[in-house]
Amino acid sequence: MLTFAVLSTFLLYAFAEKSAVVNLSDPSGEYNVTGNIIFTQLDNGIVNITGTVTGLTPGNHGFHIHNLGNLEDGCTSTGAHFNPHNLTHGGPTDTIRHVGDLGNIVASNEGVSVINVTDNIIALEGLHNIIGRAVVVHALEDDLGRGGVPDSILTGNAGARASCGVIGILNDE
Ligand SMILES: *[C@@H]1O[C@H](CO)[C@@H](O)[C@H](O)[C@H]1NC(C)=O
Ligand SMILES: *[C@@H]1O[C@H](CO)[C@@H](O)[C@H](O)[C@H]1NC(C)=O
Ligand SMILES: *[C@@H]1O[C@H](CO)[C@@H](O)[C@H](O)[C@H]1NC(C)=O
Ligand SMILES: *[C@@H]1O[C@H](CO)[C@@H](O)[C@H](O)[C@H]1NC(C)=O
Ligand SMILES: *[C@@H]1O[C@H](CO)[C@@H](O)[C@H](O)[C@H]1NC(C)=O
Ligand SMILES: [Cu+2]
Ligand SMILES: [Zn+2]
Numbered sequence: 001m002l003t004f005a006v007l008s009t010f011l012l013y014a015f016a017e018k019s020a021v022v023n024l025s026d027p028s029g030e031y032n033v034t035g036n037i038i039f040t041q042l043d044n045g046i047v048n049i050t051g052t053v054t055g056l057t058p059g060n061h062g063f064h065i066h067n068l069g070n071l072e073d074g075c076t077s078t079g080a081h082f083n084p085h086n087l088t089h090g091g092p093t094d095t096i097r098h099v100g101d102l103g104n105i106v107a108s109n110e111g112v113s114v115i116n117v118t119d120n121i122i123a124l125e126g127l128h129n130i131i132g133r134a135v136v137v138h139a140l141e142d143d144l145g146r147g148g149v150p151d152s153i154l155t156g157n158a159g160a161r162a163s164c165g166v167i168g169i170l171n172d173e
Contacts, residue, residue, distance in 0.1 A: 016171065016173040017040050017041060017042060017043070017171070018040070018041045018124045018125065018171060018172055018173075019038055019039060019040040019041070019124070019169075019170040019171045020038070020039040020124055020130065020131050020167050020168060020169055020170055021036070021037070021038050021039075021167070021168055021169075021170040022036070022037050022039075022134075022135045022165040022166065022167045022168070023035075023036055023165050024036065024037065024053060024135060024137060024163040024164060024165040025163060025164070025165060026055075026075075026162060026163045026164075027071060027074035027075065027164070028074050028075070028161075030160075030162075031055065031139060031160075031162035031163060032055045033053060033054070033055040033056055033137055033162040033163035034053070034054055034055055034163065035051060035052055035053030035054060035113075035137070035163065036051050036052065037049060037050070037051030037052075037053075037115060037135060038050050038051055038170060039122070039124060039130065039167070041123065041124040041125070042118075045120075045123070046118050046119070046120055047118065047119050047120075047122050047123065047124065048117075048118050049102070049115055049116075049117050049118065049119060050115055050116050051114075051115050052112065052113065052114055052115065053105060053107070053112070053113045053115065053137055053163065054111060054112050054113075055111055055163075056105075056107035056111045056112070056113055056137070056162070057107065057111065057139075058107050058108065058109045058111065059106065059107060059141065060104035060105070060106055060107075060141035060142070061104055061105050061106075061107060061113070061137050061138050061139070061140070061141065061142075061158070061162070062103075062104060062136075062137070062138035062140065062141065062142030062155075062156055062158025062159070063102045063103060063104055063105045063115075063135070063136075063137055063138075063142070064081050064082075064098075064100045064101060064102055064135070064136050064138070064142075064158075065081070065082040065099065065100030065102065065122060065130045065133050065134070065135060065136075065167075066078035066079055066080065066081060066082060066100060066133060066134045066135075066136045066164070067079035067080055067081070067082050067083070067100070067133060067134075068133065068134060069132045069133055069134050069166035069167065070134075071134070071164065071165075071166065074161075074164070075134075075136055075161035075162075075163070075164035076161065078133075078134035078136055078161075078164055080154075080155075081098040081100040081101060081155065082098060082099050082100030082130065082133050083098040083099060083100065084099055084127055084128070085099070088145060088153040088154075089101060089144075089145045089152065089153050089154055089155060089156050090144060090145045091103050091142075091144030091145065091146075092117075092119055092121075094144070094145070096145075097121070097145075099121055099122060099128050099130075100122070100130075100133070101142075101144075101156075102117075102119060102122070103142060103144060104141055104142050105137065130167050131167050131168065131169055132166070132167065132168075133166075133167055134164050134165065134166050134167065135164060135165055135167060136161050136163070136164045137161075137162050137163040137164070138158035138159050138160065138161060138162060139158075139159040139160040139161075139162045140157070140158050140159030140160075141156075141158060142155075142156030142157075142158040143156050143157050143158075144156055
């Protein structure tokens with residue numbers, strides 16, 4: 001009986017993966033972009049990002065973790081990109097990037113983006129922990145720092161904030 005209890009506790013810890021969730025909405029009412037995204041930290045530390053965003057214009061849309069989980073003034077009050085190392089803006093596979101730089105999501109002609117990617121930099125614990133911060137989906141494409149305009153190295157020049165939500169704990173076992 002004791003052996004069973006010890007073994008089942010071990011199995012629970014071995015297979016439980018920490019996860020977080022965000023429910024995206026458009027407080028401004030201008031874009032009507034909504035969605036739901038789940039972040040799961042895998043055993044190797046990589047974070048799996050899955051979910052769906054709807055109501056987008058077709059094509060690429062900047063997809064970032066912003067610094068603050070504050071929606072007091074809509075998506076505006078989520079602050080700048082989550083950037084604990086004070087680096088310049090980049091793309092998700094760049095060495096020089098904000099921790100929050102997740103690149104673009106791609107919407108179909110119906111305005112739907114199905115997300116199923118991984119990221120090596122964001123985390124659900126420690127210095128790169130995104131829980132309590134915000135996801136922002138932008139009206140325009142993120143140029144990944146390569147657009148050559150002043151905003152490229154700050155924000156990717158991705159335009160207005162079309163949807164956002166605060167990241168919460170889904171499972172922390
Ligand atoms: C997201 O939040 C809205 C309320 O703001 C709610 O109506 C909707 O059901 C939520 N969606 C999910 C998938 O939790
Ligand atoms: C927002 O989008 C939903 C479905 O994506 C649609 O049913 C609704 O009419 C839209 N509302 C506005 C104000 O565009
Ligand atoms: C990420 O999660 C999705 C949905 O559960 C799954 O299909 C996919 O295989 C996962 N990716 C990895 C790398 O674990
Ligand atoms: C961040 O870096 C910029 C230069 O890229 C510098 O001007 C600024 O002082 C730095 N801020 C902090 C808090 O280190
Ligand atoms: C996510 O992508 C992986 C391959 O990278 C695939 O095996 C898996 O079925 C996809 N899951 C979903 C829910 O689309
Ligand atoms: Cu952003
Ligand atoms: Zn950035």
